[in-house]
Amino acid sequence: MDPHSNASITAYLLSLPNRSSYAKATKDHAFLRSAANGTLTDTLLSLWLSQDRIYAAQAYPRFVGSLISHIPFRHPILVSSTSPDHSQRILKVLVFALENIVREIEFFDNTAKEWSLDLDRWKERKGTRDYTAEMAKVSVTGKIEEGLLFLWAMEKVYLEAWSIVNDSLSVLEGASPALKAFAVNWSTPEFKAFVDDLALLVDDIYRDLGRDAWTVAKDIWQRVTELEEGFWPNAEEEQLIQV
Secondary structure (H helix, E strand, O other), rough: OHHHOOHHHHHHHHHOOOOOOHHHHHHHHHHHHHHHHOOOOHHHHHHHHHHHHHHHHHHHHHHHHHHHHHOOOOOOOOOOOOOOHHHHHHHHHHHHHHHHHEEEEEEEEHHHHOOOOOOOEEEEOOHHHHHHHHHHHHOOOOHHHHHHHHHHHHHHHHHHHHHHHHHHOHHHHHHHHHHHHHHOOOOOHHHHHHHHHHHHHHHHHHHHHOOHHHHHHHHHHHHHHHHHHOOOOOOHHHHOOOO
């Protein structure tokens, strides 16, 4: 498939024939299957949440902050600006992402406390280290389009995975209340709107870029799906990495 036969980079990436990693990252991993059928244990949920808190409280703010520092401002930032360089749109999206992650971290801690999920007894997993290292690597390239595409890819996979879980749990009884709370939180219309806005921005930026940029985008997309798959923990880790 010729990338430029499709005007949208995000649609192109989602249409790629090799979707095995995407499927494992969004629905086929054992963690997600257990979550969707309501059998995920609170122990494994707490393990995963402890890793997501590392991602959210440490890696994500640094990543987004670095992207903000690389916005190529060429015009004054005015509310009424119609500047063609997308700088204002990029800033608004990234500021929202930072504000939202602050709310997310508070939600993590409050929900964990409410349902007695112990987040402090877990070591950092290799999958978490790999993910945060890749985020750091991408953030220092200075190429804002690559960082934004990486951000969209992360959020898209996350939204898809938890929306599938939430749809399944909505018709099940007996699932963990904590699990239901997280599934609802990460499949809201507000979160979907953010991911959609981010996709539109990325599409607009990549529409003006050449074939080489689209090739790199494909590599970034595939890497994110691999990292997302590795980020979900397995049941045997419940005993292996407790502090």
